[in-house]
Amino acid sequence: MSRIPQITSRDAVSPDTYPIFDSIVASRGAVRGPFTVLMYSPEVARRVAEYGAFVRFESSLPSHLREAAATTVVREYECAYEWAMHSVSAPEAGVSPATMAVIRDRASLDSLPSDEQAVIRYARELVATHHVTDDTFAAVHAILGDKGTAELTAAIGYYCAIGCVLNALEVPAPEGPTPPLPGGPHPSPALRPHPSHHPLAYGQTGQTGKRANGQSATIFPAPSVVASHRRQARRGNL
Known part of the structure; x- marks a missing residue:
């Protein structure tokens, strides 16, 4: 159960926010995941949904690299809900089982194709240290150029924001066969x-x-x- 009640029904919002609720349903099929709690601030929900729609559907990034980066972020955030989602969407976008295993296990990148190595390392470093090294930046920039590097960084930022919402408000993962992340959730922040x-x-x-x-x-x-x-x-x- 999430820390605040999840909004999934149109009846739970005021009539003046119906257009926002309806637009999220139209683009995503339902109000689910982070949007069930973001709908307490409908304008935030709308703008986050628009940000996500660009990242997912309009970005110039190759789909398999976008998903590799997204899956890396949600793995590093240990975000069970998004891990369940990307366990489906990443393979559909061309992320191989071997790459998914490397991301899941936080393993060495040496066995992966060079473009995936570059993107996953970029995401790992940015999430872990809030910076990227010159070498890591150069490897991504050589593959994606100025525009692609900017869009990759924005995509990582989007999934970081989603991870914060889902983890802080403890939105549960959907029921289904997706295996849990190794080690389960983080312990209390005081113990880290x-x-x-x-x-x-x-x-x-x-x-x-x-x-x-x-x-x-x-x-x-x-x-x-x-x-x-x-x-x-x-x-x-x-």
Whole structure:
């Protein structure tokens, strides 16, 4: 059960917001997932829906790369609802079972095609450290160019926002056969390590570390603490 009641019926909104409710139903088939709680602020729901419609249907990104990035974000957010959704939509867009397994297990990217490696690394770094290294940016830019890189970054931002809404308000995953994410949900924030100590943010390729729930995890290539500090120093933050 979500932390606030989910709005799924037109009868639950005021008549002046019927157009927003109806537009979401028209574009998505129903008011579901994050929109069941965003409808408490109909204008937010409308604008988020429009943002998502562009990302999903109008972006110039190749569909398999868009879905690889989206699935990476929802995996890193450990967002059960969106994982269930993208477990269906990503394979339909051409993301292979092998790639899905790498994303799910936070495994090394070495076995993946170069375009998927670049996009998944970009998403992982941006979510984990809030920055991307020069090398990671260059790899994505070489594939997608200026416009594609901007759209990829905006798509990652969209799925981060959706993950925040779903996780904070505890919108449950739909019932169905989708297996749960390894390790289940994160523990209480008070029990998590500080982000600067997050092994998935600052580890080196091939190492393993303990996630917050005590399970082992393979650490993906990501910037080191030194590189992070250098970036902050250039910005005058240190």
